[in-house]
Amino acid sequence: MDSIAYANIIRAQVAPNQIGKLVLELSGDIDQLDAAIEWMRSRHVNVSHTLGEIAINPDVCVHCGLCTGVCPTEALSLHPETSKLTFTRSRCIVCEQCIPSCPVQAISTNL
Ligand code: SF4
């Protein structure tokens, strides 16, 4: 049976007749992923891999928890006992949704 590649849309900012940005999580056979990326490029879609990382400034964060509400992977959470923000880097897909949610600009990326 042929294997199937899956695409999960993490974030979409695409307005009609404008340049937009999609953050996709792709999973499947590596050859199919390469073919999918080539297909997008053949239709003049710029494709880049996320190489940067999210950074949270502990001197600025006030542990309000607002960022945890927008994180799709639960990389951000409030510790159940201390109520302090916990960042599980291995779960982060660098979708950047948390950055604008922070009222004190404690979150940044080096993308
Ligand atoms: S970039 Fe922010 S919102 Fe996105 S997965 Fe990472 S921690 Fe969560």
Ligand code: SF4
């Ligand atoms: S939204 Fe900003 S201040 Fe609030 S917990 Fe998240 S990083 Fe900290």
